[in-house]
Amino acid sequence: MFASFRLSFAWLHTWFGLVLGFVLMVAFFFGSLAVFDREIDRWALPQTRIEAQPMPSFDKILASRFATITEPDPEEIEAASKRVTKPLPDKLTPAHFGAYTTHRDPVLGMYVGFDVPNSTLPDDHAYGEITIDPRDGHVLPRDRLALGSAFFYPMHFSLHITWYDIGYWIVALAAMAMLAAIVSGVVMHRKIFREFFTFRPGKKLLRSTLDLHNLTGVVALPFHFLWSLSGLIIFAGIYFPVLDKMMQPLVEAHEREEATHTGLDTHPSGKPGTLASVDAMVTAARERWASRGVPGEVGFLFVNHVGNSNASVSIYRDSTDRVATAEGLHFEGATGRVIFEDPPTGPIETVNGFLSGMHLQQFKHWTLRWLIFFGGLLSSVCIATGFIFFVEKRKHAHAREGHPGSRWVDALAVTTVTGMVVATLFVLVMNRALPEDLAHRDTWEKTSFWIAWLLTFVHAAWRSGAVLQARMSKAWAEQCWVIAVSGALAVVLNAATTGDHLGRTLAAAYWPVAGVDLTLLVSAFIAVIVARRLQQHASHPSPATASLEEPEHA
Amino acid sequence: MPDALLLIAALVCAVIGMGWLALAMDVHWNQVRAAGRSPRTAIVLRVLGWASLAASLVLCLMADTATMAVLVWMMLLAVAAASIAFVLSVQPGILAPLIAFNGDSPRGE
Numbered sequence: 040m041f042a043s044f045r046l047s048f049a050w051l052h053t054w055f056g057l058v059l060g061f062v063l064m065v066a067f068f069f070g071s072l073a074v075f076d077r078e079i080d081r082w083a084l085p086q087t088r089i090e091a092q093p094m095p096s097f098d099k100i101l102a103s104r105f106a107t108i109t110e111p112d113p114e115e116i117e118a119a120s121k122r123v124t125k126p127l128p129d130k131l132t133p134a135h136f137g138a139y140t141t142h143r144d145p146v147l148g149m150y151v152g153f154d155v156p157n158s159t160l161p162d163d164h165a166y167g168e169i170t171i172d173p174r175d176g177h178v179l180p181r182d183r184l185a186l187g188s189a190f191f192y193p194m195h196f197s198l199h200i201t202w203y204d205i206g207y208w209i210v211a212l213a214a215m216a217m218l219a220a221i222v223s224g225v226v227m228h229r230k231i232f233r234e235f236f237t238f239r240p241g242k243k244l245l246r247s248t249l250d251l252h253n254l255t256g257v258v259a260l261p262f263h264f265l266w267s268l269s270g271l272i273i274f275a276g277i278y279f280p281v282l283d284k285m286m287q288p289l290v291e292a293h294e295r296e297e298a299t300h301t302g303l304d305t306h307p308s309g310k311p312g313t314l315a316s317v318d319a320m321v322t323a324a325r326e327r328w329a330s331r332g333v334p335g336e337v338g339f340l341f342v343n344h345v346g347n348s349n350a351s352v353s354i355y356r357d358s359t360d361r362v363a364t365a366e367g368l369h370f371e372g373a374t375g376r377v378i379f380e381d382p383p384t385g386p387i388e389t390v391n392g393f394l395s396g397m398h399l400q401q402f403k404h405w406t407l408r409w410l411i412f413f414g415g416l417l418s419s420v421c422i423a424t425g426f427i428f429f430v431e432k433r434k435h436a437h438a439r440e441g442h443p444g445s446r447w448v449d450a451l452a453v454t455t456v457t458g459m460v461v462a463t464l465f466v467l468v469m470n471r472a473l474p475e476d477l478a479h480r481d482t483w484e485k486t487s488f489w490i491a492w493l494l495t496f497v498h499a500a501w502r503s504g505a506v507l508q509a510r511m512s513k514a515w516a517e518q519c520w521v522i523a524v525s526g527a528l529a530v531v532l533n534a535a536t537t538g539d540h541l542g543r544t545l546a547a548a549y550w551p552v553a554g555v556d557l558t559l560l561v562s563a564f565i566a567v568i569v570a571r572r573l574q575q576h577a578s579h580p581s582p583a584t585a586s587l588e589e590p591e592h593a
Numbered sequence: 594m595p596d597a598l599l600l601i602a603a604l605v606c607a608v609i610g611m612g613w614l615a616l617a618m619d620v621h622w623n624q625v626r627a628a629g630r631s632p633r634t635a636i637v638l639r640v641l642g643w644a645s646l647a648a649s650l651v652l653c654l655m656a657d658t659a660t661m662a663v664l665v666w667m668m669l670l671a672v673a674a675a676s677i678a679f680v681l682s683v684q685p686g687i688l689a690p691l692i693a694f695n696g697d698s699p700r701g702e
Contacts, residue, residue: 233618233620235615235674235678236611236615236618236621236674236677236678236681237620237678237681238678238679238681238682239682240682240683254675254678255675258670258671258674258675258678259671259675261667261671262667262668262671360658361658361660361661362660362661362664363660393660397664402661404657404661404665406597406600406665407661407664407665407668410665410668410669410671410672411668413668413671413672414668414671417671417675
């Protein structure tokens, strides 16, 4: 099909990179934001702007809060009603309680899993969730959008397309394409070492774009590879559901066998039982960690077989000091006796824990957190320059032939590069501009995001007519100006509506809000520089830009 | 805080190491110095570069547990390489002190 191995890889890189690059752009950009999801939450939810809190007392606060969750959330009931062979009973039985926090959380997420009888899935549960203020246990309102953890973060791996989980599959396909693009990119690159440090912004756009694409691709190659791979591994259970589909009998047998030596029953006893003091179990867990010299607060607390005589309580140490997560101590619910402690993990589990842990970043290491954020931005630049290169390389030929290809690629590139940033900043602006007591405020915020994004596409498509004449679309510069204005506006609105201006947050060293504000201002500043350069470029195109000279590789 | 100092030192070592590795290449050496350099200097620069990157790893390992340190180091290398490429494209003269031990005159003087 192709004259050489290299050319066939170039074809793969170009076309898979183009088609799935738009999805990758979303995955990497929102993934970068998700690195600071908790901090963005603080910015977007001013009532939660307090210091991070440890897991509160179970006996005094959590037990009574769990008792208020009497049924699954409406959308969970609706989803569950489609998985059952007989109608759901009016009252579902709670099966387990969970409460989860990290060293960056001032609020606590809690959930109750309810048994779903007559389900087509084994061990099926529907969930009811609340978020509380751990200081006094009061429940936070439901219709306030945690922008970081409940909007940007799920966008990163599901695109918010929930229908048949299709969003997960699209992102997975894009991650596979990323892995293929990394390998094919290395094969195509003729001077991977000779041009390792090469970026020539003074050369014509085609050349300097390719330089930047190669540079950002090569210097962060391990990052691009490991993060795409670990992202796939985290959701491997969705993509290869061997455990709960093909190997179900084996899995059940394994669980039964495991239960015999862990002492943790797989099924509830069916006999009523009561819980001993969970706080005493937490104290026992803390003593055990202290005796081992490891730091630790409770990260995850789980009560299984709630209300049964064989209830168990699992207490997991938070992951501040390590990459891999999950290190649990399991107690008998009725007596508070330790039944089982997670043993050191085997080699496969260790590798899996490391890869997913580095992707999920529950550790306490602000330097590494920032480095990973920059890694994500390098990936985003790499993908964005790939689009620009694609258009630059073809637009003259397409203009001569009247072919609309580059025009539409350019419009989509504007939408997924600057347009996505515009939509992100717009939702921050709306978060501060909408009335505080607006009903369904979260829906308004989400809708404003999608509308803004759609408008950036309309704008990009309208302006991309210039590409048909082999000129640069003005949409790039114009959307950069929108980024600059909305970034600054978000900071101003935050100060105006909450009083937490930078002077105050910096003086109080309240970094979640100060950090978001500073990042917004830096982004606005960069957008101004880029917009001005793009406009200078458009008004005085260098002669080299118009030339059709081919670069050294596709 | 000593950990923070160790990490800053690790970053500095990574940046300097990448700078030396870049200057070991003809094209980047010529951006900084008018006169060419001997093959021996290239080898010295390469050895210095790799040694500096290794020192950066050691500093990371002193600051954190091994699993965390490897990730920090990997990301520091990316940031360091990108920074050196950026310096070379904007103001390569900044790297001149890295080859001050080699007595030739700087470019343009």
